[in-house]
Amino acid sequence: MKLSKFWQRVTGKGKKKKSVANTAASIISRNEHPLSRKDMSEHALKVLYRLKKAKYAGYLVGGGVRDLLLGMKPKDFDVATNATPEQVRKLFGNCRLIGRRFRLAHVHFGREIIEVATFRASHDQEGGEGVTKDGMITRDNVYGTLEDDAWRRDFTINALYYNIYDFSIVDYTGGLKDIENKTIRMIGDVDERLQEDPVRMLRAVRFAAKLGFGIEDALSQGIKKNIHLLDGVPVARLFEEVLKLFLHGHAQASYELLKEYNLLKHLFAQTAAHLDKGGDRFITQALINTDLRIQQQKPIAPAFLYAALLWPAVRYEAEKLKQEDLSLLQVYQIAGQEVLEKQLKQILIPKRFGIPMREIWTMQARLASRKGKRPLKLLPVPRFRASYDFLLLREQSGETQLKELCDWWTKIQTVSEEEQLLMCKNVAKSKSRKKKTKKKQSQ
Numbered sequence: 001m002k003l004s005k006f007w008q009r010v011t012g013k014g015k016k017k018k019s020v021a022n023t024a025a026s027i028i029s030r031n032e033h034p035l036s037r038k039d040m041s042e043h044a045l046k047v048l049y050r051l052k053k054a055k056y057a058g059y060l061v062g063g064g065v066r067d068l069l070l071g072m073k074p075k076d077f078d079v080a081t082n083a084t085p086e087q088v089r090k091l092f093g094n095c096r097l098i099g100r101r102f103r104l105a106h107v108h109f110g111r112e113i114i115e116v117a118t119f120r121a122s123h124d125q126e127g128g129e130g131v132t133k134d135g136m137i138t139r140d141n142v143y144g145t146l147e148d149d150a151w152r153r154d155f156t157i158n159a160l161y162y163n164i165y166d167f168s169i170v171d172y173t174g175g176l177k178d179i180e181n182k183t184i185r186m187i188g189d190v191d192e193r194l195q196e197d198p199v200r201m202l203r204a205v206r207f208a209a210k211l212g213f214g215i216e217d218a219l220s221q222g223i224k225k226n227i228h229l230l231d232g233v234p235v236a237r238l239f240e241e242v243l244k245l246f247l248h249g250h251a252q253a254s255y256e257l258l259k260e261y262n263l264l265k266h267l268f269a270q271t272a273a274h275l276d277k278g279g280d281r282f283i284t285q286a287l288i289n290t291d292l293r294i295q296q297q298k299p300i301a302p303a304f305l306y307a308a309l310l311w312p313a314v315r316y317e318a319e320k321l322k323q324e325d326l327s328l329l330q331v332y333q334i335a336g337q338e339v340l341e342k343q344l345k346q347i348l349i350p351k352r353f354g355i356p357m358r359e360i361w362t363m364q365a366r367l368a369s370r371k372g373k374r375p376l377k378l379l380p381v382p383r384f385r386a387s388y389d390f391l392l393l394r395e396q397s398g399e400t401q402l403k404e405l406c407d408w409w410t411k412i413q414t415v416s417e418e419e420q421l422l423m424c425k426n427v428a429k430s431k432s433r434k435k436k437t438k439k440k441q442s443q
């Protein structure tokens with residue numbers, strides 16, 4: 001079935017949907033929707049078929065169903081079932097149980113992991129156990145029914161279920177209509193759901209950016225009202241959320257929405273404070289380049305991304321330090337360390353990323369100094385390529401007096417060793433001539 005005909009039916013222009021007795025769910029039968037198992041992960045189907053064989057419920061759920069309905073290729077496929085994590089583990093020898101807040105079963109097929117979650121009920125069915133006084137959920141191991149599971153999910157577009165028993169789609173919350181209307185809508189009371197998990201604000205922005213959807217008015221107002229709750233989210237969790245915002249091909253759109261909803265300062269306060277001096281232009285260009293590389297299926301290093309997001313703050317601190325009697329290398333070392341220490345209070349950045357970030361910043365000073373044979377020693381350095389790309393990005397975004405430097409470093413990578421030595425000598429001669437000219441002018 002074509003997607004256009006399917007959406008006509010969803011909006012009431014075609015055949016009416018069937019309803020399940022005594023529930024508010026809509027059931028879209030196999031011949032009334034466009035989803036095909038040919039487009040699904042063979043490993044996800046293996047999991048679903050084995051659950052079915054063992055007489056457990058099995059549903060493809062969430063982003064996998066949503067993206068297939070939109071004609072997109074899902075990043076991953078999640079499964080929901082009435083089997084407990086322990087029962088799932090007994091069915092799959094390649095299964096590992098993870099999680100404290102909520103136990104999940106991860107079924108491993110090489111590099112692909114199918115996440116299997118037991119139907120969950122609302123946390124308040126256990127008397128509020130695992131909830132802080134501010135309403136934030138810290139533990140969520142309350143099992144329930146399919147209907148319970150649908151109503152406790154965050155957004156309607158993520159609460160659609162594909163039933164492996166009859167290949168129908170189950171919709172309790174109106175997610176199909178919201179997909180048709182391109183709307184991000186929260187399930188339940190907005191304030192309460194954001195208090196349970198403030199990261200849902202970032203998820204709303206991420207889905208809106210990824211799908212090109214609008215955020216429903218009540219949710220928009222809820223984000224603005226509860227934005228301060230993000231400051232209480234564990235810093236380690238925010239690191240992963242930022243990567244999801246910026247490393248999946250919709251970085252620029254995510255950035256614009258973060259600014260629009262004033263969320264950026266709750267993730268990168270230092271950056272948000274220095275967007276008026278070319279910082280916004282630099283980050284925008286960095287994220288445009290990031291999206292392009294992802295479209296071209298080229299790798300993106302989280303260290304480079306974070307180095308770019310924090311560069312406006314590093315540059316600001318460096319300008320202040322340049323007034324002191326310090327070398328340019330010392331300036332970037334001190335500025336980078338200060339900015340990173342402050343950032344760690346908002347988002348925990350692992351050392352495996354923090355160290356290369358600082359190297360990219362300090363290499364900007366080393367690239368600016370081309371004395372003697374120093375440039376030839378930099379070319380084989382592991383962080384050279386990322387630092388060179390960072391230099392190009394600075395020039396591309398409008399930082400002044402960098403074009404000659406960028407052109408020089410671009411050329412030296414393409415010529416022979418003999419020509420490289422000649423280029424280094426010419427730099428020394430050029431600097432010597434400039435010094436003599438300055439002396440004459442001062443006399």
